[in-house]
Amino acid sequence: RKEVEQDPGPFNVPEGATVAFNCTYSNSASQSFFWYRQDCRKEPKLLMSVYSSGNEDGRFTAQLNRASQYISLLIRDSKLSDSATYLCVVRRFSGTYKYIFGTGTRLKVLA
């Protein structure tokens, strides 16, 4: 079992729809959580950090559930430009800080 698991998708949604992705992690020592966005054949770019109380950045909302060990990303009013792969990243300390990457969830927003 992978330490960070994501549904690979693709999630095909129409413009304007709301879509949510979940990511589960298995190591309870995980401390910090991030969502990255990766466009095809490009580098990952930080979308948002995920805080314990949940946080919002425009149309994007991230939630953390430590008890069930998952994080979520909600995208409201989807745009064509939101089409990308969304990577869940978990950070924990094990001698040094380790970043564990999920394999990503692919989103296609359709016109």
Next chain:
Amino acid sequence: NAGVTQTPKFQVLKTGQSMTLQCAQDMNHEYMSWYRQDPGMGLRLIHYSVGAGITDQGEVPNGYNVSRSTTEDFPLRLLSAAPSQTSVYFCASRPGNDSPLHFGNGTRLTVT
């Protein structure tokens, strides 16, 4: 502000050849790292450095060497390329422990 710069963008090698992937950052970040990304797998850490003169192995270090003589540069050397090293390589840096990673734009390497 260039951020993290990787060269080359693309490279084709024959089995057994050696080469160096370059990574430079102009943000004065102490921490730098190299990842590889393969289909169906998350990014995997190859080597990392917490400062000039200090390097350590990550999850998949075999076949790769690194050095960190300056804060800015963190080259990745393939000693004798193998087809299993065909991948996309990303260099990443961060300013402090509680910071997310900033990635370079990647190097696509094919080993035939």
